[in-house]
Structures are given as structure tokens and as C-alpha cells.
Amino acid sequence: MAIHLFDLSGRSALVTGGSKGLGLAMARALAQAGANVVIAARDADELERALASIVEGTGARGAWLVADMARRDEVETLARRAGESIGGPIDILVNNAGINRIAPIEQVEDADWDQVIAVNLAAPMILSRSVAGPMKERGWGRIIHISSVFGLVSRAGRNAYSATKAGLIGLTRSMSLELAPFGVTVNAILPGPFETPLTAALHADPAQKRWFTDRVPMGRWGQPEELGGPLLLLASDAGSYITGTALAVDGGWLAQ
Numbered sequence: 001m002a003i004h005l006f007d008l009s010g011r012s013a014l015v016t017g018g019s020k021g022l023g024l025a026m027a028r029a030l031a032q033a034g035a036n037v038v039i040a041a042r043d044a045d046e047l048e049r050a051l052a053s054i055v056e057g058t059g060a061r062g063a064w065l066v067a068d069m070a071r072r073d074e075v076e077t078l079a080r081r082a083g084e085s086i087g088g089p090i091d092i093l094v095n096n097a098g099i100n101r102i103a104p105i106e107q108v109e110d111a112d113w114d115q116v117i118a119v120n121l122a123a124p125m126i127l128s129r130s131v132a133g134p135m136k137e138r139g140w141g142r143i144i145h146i147s148s149v150f151g152l153v154s155r156a157g158r159n160a161y162s163a164t165k166a167g168l169i170g171l172t173r174s175m176s177l178e179l180a181p182f183g184v185t186v187n188a189i190l191p192g193p194f195e196t197p198l199t200a201a202l203h204a205d206p207a208q209k210r211w212f213t214d215r216v217p218m219g220r221w222g223q224p225e226e227l228g229g230p231l232l233l234l235a236s237d238a239g240s241y242i243t244g245t246a247l248a249v250d251g252g253w254l255a256q
Helices: 002-006 021-032 044-055 072-086 110-138 159-182 206-213 224-235
Strands: 012-016 036-041 062-066 092-095 141-146 184-191 246-249
Touching: 012 021, 012 072, 012 110, 021 036, 021 044, 021 092, 021 224, 036 044, 036 072, 044 062, 062 072, 072 110, 092 110, 092 224, 110 141, 110 159, 110 184, 141 159, 141 224, 159 184, 184 224, 224 246
Parallel strands: 012 036, 012 092, 036 062, 092 141, 141 184, 184 246
Antiparallel strands: none
């Protein structure tokens, strides 16, 4: 049966921002498919609790590492330690960690701009740079950048966020061309509105939430678990001929 194409037994994955929200759901999907999973975020307590829920009932091995993705030195340390923590090289990299700072362009602070660039764009580059060489040598690898529909469209005030998410799409395309001859695929997932701790701030303002909901043809926000299928497609042999693509998982938002 074709279902074996999604089997990740023996593979190891690193998911940044893996302690909650979309990262937690994606790490859980990888573990359920058989992959050993390393998750990284800033809070040790959250990571420990998240890892227990990720590997529960799967038989997968897991590890967690504390890393502030805004700090280049900590990202570089994460890149070195991830494989060691799980007992093998990283086969699947999911660059999920991200932040948002909303401000009109004339009010964008340098510190905020630099932080969003560091977390959303520089950290994925650093981690990808670290795993790409070993993946090329092994002839197999999957790099998946979590961009956003705001990498292709936007909204007022999302200057830094949209810039970085568009940058991830450009990084995806360039990396995919470099790594395709070596059996390494590079793709981006573009989530639309999803119910996560990061978006929970919108829920206090019904008008803000409705603005997003009204733009989704399916008429609802996505649930984090709904990213599991698209992720496994791109992370497994089922997606072996897919590279350089930006896959929208958005309830139809970008079809309009």
C-alpha cells in the first residue's frame, strides 16, 4: 500500500518552536509517523511538557533543547547539538519558530525589525546551512520552512512579518535548486489563520478575528492538527518529487 511512503521510521527531525501551537502539532505528526523528534524553544518547562505529549504512545525517541532563535550564538549551538541529543543526524528540519511585531511603517522600531528578521529569517538560514551538507552526503533530506499566506499577501502593519515570510519563500526556491541534485527537497508551507497561542490575542477583539474569518472561503480557522498531513507529505518519501514549492494550507484564502 502507498501508506508506507509516509513512514518516517529511522528518521530524525528537528522542529523549532516545537513546544506549542503549530510546532507542537507538527512534531506530534512526525512522531506518529515514526520519526525521532527534537523540539526547540525558549522555555524548558514548556518543552518538557510538550515532548511528553509528542512521543506518548508512538514509540519514537524525543529530546528538547532550549534556544532563543533571536540569538545567533544559541541557534548555532542548537544546530550542533540537535543531532547529538537524538543520537543521529537530522534528516528533517522544520523551521517553524516565528514572531510578529505589528506597527505602521513609520513606527517600526529598529530593535523590533532586527528581532523579527533574526527569528523568522536568519535562524532558518543558519539551521539550514548546518544540515544541508550532511543531508547532501547522505543523499536524503527534507527542509521545510513555515512561511505564511502573509508571505504572498499582507495587511497594514505587518511590515516586518510579511518581509520575513516572503523571504522564506525566496530562500525555499534558491535552496531547492541547489539541493535537488542531491536528493534533498526544500519546500515552504504557508498557513492561513490557525487557532494557536500566537493568534489567541486576536480572539479578544471580535472584529479582528472576523476580518480573518471573512477571508477564508471555508468559513473557519484551521486547527493545528490540520497541518500534519501536508507536513508529512513534504517530510516523507511521498513527496520525493516535490521541491521548491510553497504549499498554502489556508482554507482557500489565496485562491481569491
